[in-house]
Amino acid sequence: MLAGRKILLGLTGGIAAYKGAELCRLLVRKEAQVKVVMTQNARAFITPLTLQTLSGFKVYTETFEADSYQVGHVSLARWAEALVVAPATANVIGKMANGIADDLLTTLFLARGQIPVLLAPAMNDEMYREEIVRDNLKALRLRGIRMVDPNSGQLACGTFGVGRMAEPGEILAALAALLKEGRDLAGLKVLVTAGPTREALDPVRYFSNRSSGKMGFALARAARDRGAEVCLVSGPTALEAPGGISFLGVETAAQMMEAVLREAPGMDIIIKAAAVADYRPLKPAEDKIKKDSSSLTVTLARNPDILAALGRQKPAGQVLVGFAAETRDLLENAAKKLAAKNLDLIAANDVSRGDIGFDRDENALTLLYPGGEREEVPLLSKEAAAHRLLDAIAKIKNRP
Ligand code: PMT
Secondary structure (H helix, E strand, C coil): CCCCCEEEEEECCCCCHHHHHHHHHHHHHCCCEEEEEECCCHHHCCCHHHHHHHHCCCCECCCCCEECCEEHHHHHHHHCCEEEEEEECHHHHHHHHCCCCCCHHHHHHHCCCCCCEEEEECCCHHHHHCHHHHHHHHHHHHCCCEECCCEEEECCCCCEEEEECCCHHHHHHHHHHHHHHCCCCCCCEEEEEECECCEEEECCEEECCCCCCHHHHHHHHHHHHCCCEEEEEECCCCCCCCCCCEEEECCCHHHHHHHHHHHHHHCCEEEECCECCCEEECCCCCCCCCCCCCCCCCCEEECCCHHHHHHHCCCCCCEEEEEEEECCCHHHHHHHHHHHCCCCEEEEEECCCCCCCCCCCEEEEEEECCCCCEEEEEEEEHHHHHHHHHHHHHHHHHCC
């Protein structure tokens, strides 16, 4: 997996920089091509000469250094297939999370384009627990940046706690997995739905639900990063439309149905993460409803089931994936939906739990297959959970 791959290795200023050198050695032993970028602080711990000797390439330290007459950060970013920063200090994590580019490494991070990034945080345990650092790590995760979490143990400052950089072997394995994910969906068209729908009660009010769109957006970004051509159909959310994706914003279940059924025939994979309203007010009021009576009765009409319609018209070879958001009898209900809607896979989501599901940054899923097999996706960021689900979908797609 690593032989011949072009890896940019960033070293920042922490005692774990010596492990960064070991990581360089392991990568070279696996026949990867490694170009090293060192911050000024990293050079206080270990010399560029060490890394040059280990990598066999010149070590980069300055933003405005010419490289074969090309601007350094742009040409290096274009050369690389992945960027690994080990160790990644709280300082560099903070800069990356906030778009600050005041040295070669952070500038390269901004100029990275579509290449995957893996960070191996390393710092004192107090710093690692600090809310600002947690927020920065979360912001990066939400942007698809992968982490190899630090281990607990004795830290350079003499205390025990979480903050020791992961071992070079662990980082190597995480990088190999990341590259393997690589572009396994290249050439495939993927349709993802996300968010809630809104069903008008009158011109200013609507029925809706708590879906934030985070799960569906994470799936769309992950599929894009794995090389797919992605179309994201989303109900109203506070999220920014991801770059490199064809985005169709809708409001009602009827509009989502129309957009999805129009796009569906050309799709290789369809993933329905949207929380579509099952009912809509039968006759939305033309004017704002006045509060002139003590109660209000609204008649609701059933909305069409988009996923069931897709299941009925599924072309050969298309992989159709649904979610089941349940507050009780999770697996039984999910299994029923899997069969009734003619799905290839359903992700059962226990939304009775407060820590996952609707409007949370993390999720945990049970994947159910038509043959009765099950697979657990443990509590993970929605980004990581999205990749696990795509791993399962890619396996179905690759079945002979
Ligand atoms: O958006 P987030 O805040 O990140 O939250 C994520 C999530 C909880 C919304 C997501 O993980 C999830 O579980 N999505 C499915 C929500 C849902 O509506 O589940 P359901 O069990 O009611 O529907 C089953 C499946 O049928 C779903 O794939 C749904 O998209 C689809 N459906 C449902 C009703 C309908 N009229 N048309 C549909 O296509």
